[in-house]
Ligand code: BES
């Protein structure tokens with residue numbers, strides 16, 4: 014379907030496609046600059062579509078070579094072809110076969126959508142609308158077909174030829190140096206799940222037996238000589254498959270499962286049926302080259318893409334408005350997997366930190382949109398933290414409301430009822446409603462109303478009546494296009510603590526126990542009375558972050574200190590410390606010189622508490638970052654003041670807790686061989702958090718400590734952590750360490766990305782020049798998304814330097830966006846979204862940011878991707 018760059022697509026205008034495509038046969042003749050694609054589509058009118066309709070197929074930068082209908086070459090009057098669409102004007106209204114031939118140039122494809130080449134490897138990316146860059150097709154997720162794919166290529170150039178589904182046959186072609194392979198995928202799928210790979214690859218393989226005894230061969234394909242780096246990913250894959258069988262009853266459904274790692278990829282990874290394609294950053298790992306965070310991400314992303322096999326592939330989306338149906342749900346599933354494989358509380362803390370740091374910011378700015386948007390101009394711009402992370406929170410709330418068993422009943426019904434469907438959020442919710450005999454219509458507002466709900470909570474204790482009363486008001490702030498909001502269903506887990514820090518059993522006004530310590534808000538203002546509360550309790554509210562909301566209370570600072578010490582809920586215990594830190598940081602940024610006594614006391618207590626594990630402590634000891642503080646301040650932001658304030662508080666903590674931090678650092682110094690497991694990673698995380706605070710004292714001995722760690726580290730986590738500490742200070746060791754790092758890893762692009770990033774993050778005015786100089790580094794490339802994000806993307810997220818008072822940070826990003834737009838609009842648009850909080854800046858910076866946004870907006874020939882973000886940025 015052709016659409017003008019400035020025409021919006023609307024959910025309310027959804028119409029089924031007029032035709033069904035039962036089977037698709039694709040024949041690829043792979044050539045670097047001229048790949049020929051022959052597509053044979055077996056079609057028939059859709060009984061649910063309109064009668065007598067033409068066949069309208071999507072295209073993008075395509076050139077039609079030939080076209081036949083039922084074997085007959087069509088005359089020029091019978092069809093209309095352009096680069097972006099192909100229309101068969103009067104097709105017979107019955108079964109028919111279309112044969113379409115196109116020639117495409119994978120080598121010239123810098124958008125990395127459709128068929129492109131990465132390091133000489135042919136590969137595809139079709140989600141969301143990339144298939145139309147390969148052949149003319151109804152490129153929409155509700156058209157499901159069975160695919161058979163024949164790939165022919167030069168034997169030396171592409172010894173491996175892969176596509177979706179099961180291998181059928183593979184042969185050499187006698188008398189030539191070409192060979193071919195045929196693949197068949199029996200599961201009907203939308204075009205966005207199509208994939209093809211061809212190239213020189215190495216692989217590792219391991220057999221897997223599913224719970225019902227089906228034998229599957231798992232393979233991970235990587236660049237030649239990189240197989241040693243794929244073993245952790247293979248291990249994560251096997252664990253994901255087992256977990257999905259056990260926790261969701263989902264079994265794998267093909268004879269092979271293939272993963273291919275490529276080095277030029279717009280996103281993290283893609284769940285193509287039976288042939289996942291990954292950014293190599295999320296596959297390749299060794300202790301020497303990958304950090305604990307890399308390992309954690311690899312595990313989570315391998316799981317995520319694998320889990321899509323059921324939530325995304327077997328059940329796909331009716332249209333792209335339903336993106337959260339697969340993404341939000343699958344993020345929820347990968348978060349649960351990581352919780353089970355690692356530490357549940359620490360996983361929750363990390364997930365909520367990400368949600369608050371990124372999604373709350375998006376929800377509060379001009380790019381705010383509902384979890385299920387109702388209109389879009391460019392779908393690529395809706396793969397957002399709101400769709401993903403808030404989408405996962407909504408599923409988590411469903412589970413909280415329905416309980417473990419009720420949730421599983423709903424999921425079971427969803428898999429049973431919708432297997433093979435292209436479904437909607439309504440379909441999904443109805444399964445939970447039906448399975449639990451519940452009305453979820455008000456809950457559904459989580460999908461349609463944007464903005465983070467705000468709760469105002471007042472607690473009062475009545476000693477005589479022995480009651481504790483919570484008065485709660487909820488408000489959802491206005492967001493672009495949505496001024497008035499309806500009340501939401503908000504599940505709040507809570508606890509009341511007695512003077513000894515023990516949970517008081519929660520009873521309602523009538524003395525009945527409160528199930529799961531859960532109260533559910535559904536009105537603008539509500540009162541909850543708890544009985545049997547003798548003394549004034551401490552209050553722990555929204556335990557486990559049961560709802561993604563902002564809360565203000567009248568509980569006071571003493572309540573926070575108490576929770577930090579005693580709360581039985583680990584998340585809220587962490588959050589109490591976080592809130593204490595935030596109060597001090599905000600006060601300091603506003604000019605207060607008050608030492609952070611309460612925060613230091615809470616951290617000191619935590620260090621003395623032998624029951625808290627290292628990974629948890631590491632979270633407590635990593636303060637909210639500069640952008641979190643900015644978000645809290647909310648308006649007229651001066652990023653320099655925030656930087657200074659944060660440094661000062663870190664300095665104060667380092668000074669106050671110096672002995673204990675040194676002792677802990679030394680105690681955690683391990684001489685065992687590196688292992689990426691969660692416990693060892695937690696030890697390193699805490700040790701490196703200690704190092705960071707110690708270095709903040711400004712003591713040269715502590716800078717030396719960091720340098721020594723850098724020099725002697727036997728793994729990338731510790732080496733990188735030390736380098737990140739050194740990078741914060743303008744000391745000679747910083748440059749020595751940076752030079753040594755470059756020397757050591759100059760031939761490893763994924764590791765050099767860390768080197769680019771650590772420099773782009775330096776909070777000093779010299780960073781702008783440094784970043785510009787690094788764009789000339791031989792390893793840098795503007796068109797490789799990983800390089801781009803590591804240097805320019807990280808700079809755009811450097812609060813004090815992107816927001817330089819002279820506006821040069823904004824200019825650099827604007828120039829980069831404009832320079833990149835014609836080559837890779839998707840990555841350019843994502844970079845541009847760095848401006849999303851521009852209105853919250855102090856007037857001087859705000860004006861400079863606006864000037865750059867205007868400069869972009871006025872540039873002719875913008876891609877739809879960039880045009881969409883820039884125009885919405887003014888909302
Ligand atoms: N389906 C997406 C990949 C994708 C994203 C394709 C955007 C086209 C446009 C995939 O399942 C995904 O969500 N990948 C994430 C990583 C995941 C762990 C959240 C990504 O690529 O960032």
Ligand code: ZN
Nearest residue numbers: 317321340343
């Ligand atoms: Zn996904």
